[in-house]
Amino acid sequence: MINRSINNDDKYRVAAPRYTSYPTVPFWNLEEFNKNKWLNNLIDTSDKGKEGLSLYVHLPYCESLCTYCGCNTRITKNHGVEIPYINAVLKEWEIYRAHLGFKPQIKEIHLGGGTPTFFSPQNLELLINGLIGSSSLHKDAAFSIEGHPNNTTEEHLILLYELGFRRLSLGIQDFDKKVQVIINRIQTYKSVELITKKAREIGYQSINYDLIYGLPLQTVNGLSxxxxxxLKLKPDRIAFYSYAHVPWIKPGQRKYTENELPSAEMKKNLYEMGRRLLTAGEYLEIGMDHFVLKTDSLYYAELNGKLHRNFMGYTEQFSRVLIGLGVSSISDCWTAFAQNVKNVEEYIRIVGAGELPITKGHILNDKDLVIRKHILNLMCKGYTSWKNPEEMNENVTQSIERVKWLAQDGLVLLSEHDVRVTEYGKRFLRNICMAFDARLWENVPNEQLFSVAD
Known part of the structure; x- marks a missing residue:
């Protein structure tokens, strides 16, 4: 795992998952999965809805292709696609409700994409009312939406606020014009400033900006x-992501070559510079890739040990059940995962026939559940322990042996019963979690499956 003769920053530059799930998607056991098993696990975990569940809705449409993007998108300027897609999503939710057999209690709704604000305010209202109309809302329910600065209107913000949305995430990536042109993602500082100001005036409680380091033509000076x-706009949260270069999966990334990407050394410098500026700007680093102000709810979640991570990223809304609606969405009922088909037409056809559009998934065994707990602890709390027998198995024992090498490099502090991520180790969190990833070590891939950890 570690070549101790070279610099840490080089030897940990390996393909690594982001661990929004365990097992990660490439290592799901597809042969033992079927829809009936998934539904049985979902119903067992739901416990008549007492805990509440989260909903993720994937809205895949964009008017133009951002070449860096790794999401499942459909590029079109035809807004006639909105209603048929919304009808399919609501039909899928109806199918799930029928299988659950009780009135769901919604704890969280997140609209992602694609570009959710591709949809008109009126059609988003139709969607949200359809989701919550036959459900009840948890007393701590939280709604959030991702938006493009260029098409998120004041009407969007007002209507969504009236529906209960209090969180807005804007994709910024970089304001450097050269970078914006090559990744085909152009928005001005003024447009971001305007939408941020309007959201605050309306009453949004948390605004997030997505920034990416490692993009083509990016420089330290430009990103700084x-x-x-x-920092002048002071969003409540900043997600500072590493660019994932996976042109074998996303052909749009072939618009530029590896020669136009920052070198490994440059990418490290971009990250270190960004991390330094953000922490100097009063942002606190939590989990992986995320920086928040002390006034944000995500900060309090980490402070109180309630930070959670799922396919939507970091959240303070813990729920064991996340139902993903829409094309390519992934659902999680704690003991099983299920992913929808990735093609829009196929999705609409299957749902229209009254079936769940699931194409693959994974049923977690007892060993998976133990490892999942440890990786989730590392991702959210920065430590994990194995004092109780149920927290141990042979996979954990093997993981501890791998962690010993990380401890020698100062990434973690290892004791008899626990491991803690050091301040220096935070930048290698994906690598630390890899030490516990039993399925990865059992199936070392012959080809690259993940983006490089930085």
């Missing part, structure tokens, strides 16, 4: 100016 501009 972007971050300095962002």
């Amino acid at each position: 100016k972007t971050i300095e501009s962002v």
Whole structure:
């Protein structure tokens, strides 16, 4: 795992998952999965809805292709696609409700994409009312939406606020014009400033900006100016992501070559510079890739040990059941995962026939559940322990042996019963979790499956 003769920053530059799930999707056991098993596990975990469940809705449409993007998208300027797609999503939710057999209690709704604000305010209202109309809302229910600065209107913000949305996430990536042109993602500082100001005036409680380091033509000077501009606007949260270069999966990334990407050394410098500026700007680093102000609810969640991570990323809304609606969405009922088909037409056809559009999934065994707990602890709390017998198995024992090498490099502090991520180790969190990833070590891939950890 570690070549101790070279610099840490080089030897940990390996393909690594982001661990929004365990097992990660490439290592799901597809042969033992079927829809009936998934539904049985979902019903067992739901416990008549007492805990509440989360809903993720994937809205895949965009008017133009951002070439860096790794999401499942459909590019079109035809807004006639909105209603048929919304009808399919609501039909899928109806099918799930019928299988659950009780009135669901919604704890969280997140609209992601694609570009959710591709949809008109009126059609988003139709969607949300359809989701919650036959359900009840948890007393701590939280709604959030991802938006493009160029098409998120004041009407969007007002109507969504009236529906209960209090969180807005804007994709910024970089304000450097050269970078914006090559990744085909152009928005001005003024447009971001305007939408941020309007959202705050309306009453949104948390605004997130997505920034990416490692993009083509990106420089330390250019990204530092972007971050300095962002600090003036003071969003409540900043997600500072590493660019994932996977052109074998996303052909749009072939618009540029590896020669136009920052070198490994440059990418490390971009990250370190960004991290330094953000922490100097009063942002606190939590989990992986995320920086928040002390006034944000995500900060309090980490402070109180309630930070959670799922396919939507970090959240303070813990629920064991996440139902993903829409094309390519992934659902999680704690003991099983299920993913929808990725093609829009196929999705609409299957749902229209009254069936769940699931194409693959994974049923977690007892060993998976133990490892999942440890990886989730590391991702959310920065430590994990194995004092109780149920927290141990042979996979954990093997993981501890791998962790010993990480401890020698100062990434973790290892004791008899626990492991804690050091301040230096935070930048290698994906690598630390890899030490516990039993399915990865049992099936070392012959080809690259993940983006490089930085």
